[in-house]
Amino acid sequence: MIVIDYQNRKPIYEQIVERFQMLIVKGIMEADTKMPSVRSLATELSINPNTIQKAYTILEQQGYIYPVKGKGNFVSGNQALKEEQKTVFFEKLKKLIREGRELEIPKELCLEKAAEFYEEGKS
Template identity: 65%
Template sequence: MIVIDYQNRKPIYEQIVERFELLIVRGILEPDSQIPSVRSLAMELSINPNTIQKAYAVLEQEGFIYAVKGKGNFVSGDKKLLIERRKTTFFLDLRNLLREGMDMGVSRDECVNEVDHIYEEGIL
């Protein structure tokens, strides 16, 4: 379910957040379904439980999950809202990448051509 890429420069907790967001938005994790406990996911991934707790805190803050005292963490039910939040994050990231590309001298045409290529080839 969750795979960590140790070669990725993103912090592990951010990778966990992104993976859960995708699983929730795509409907793989259904509304009100329970997600693994901090301890069990930490053991499964062989990482510090504090890292999982940080990821869960971000997911809760962003509205992707909710906590039930004494029961665990569950997937939030408003899928449309979650998709919109994910899209907002995507477009903010895209904006930052485009700014970085512009700073490196990447032209608008190069960006548009690459996006077209990705969509045509289905390389996502």
């Protein structure tokens, strides 16, 4: 479910947060699904439980999960999160398009490459 890339310069907790965000937004982890316990995930990934706890705290602050006293953490299933992710994506895309224009990359080439990359992701 979660794979850590030790070559990645991003901190491990950020990688965990991003992976869970995607699993939740894509609907792979459905609303009210119990999250793995901090201890079990730390053991599975061979990392410090404090790292998992930090990732869970961030996910909770962002509204992706919610805690239940004595039971653990659960997926919130908030549909607004998916819309927020789309907004963030389109802001990144807008920035990339601006960079492309500054590099004088033709619109047609951008569209062609976007279609190519989009199809690549389907397989």
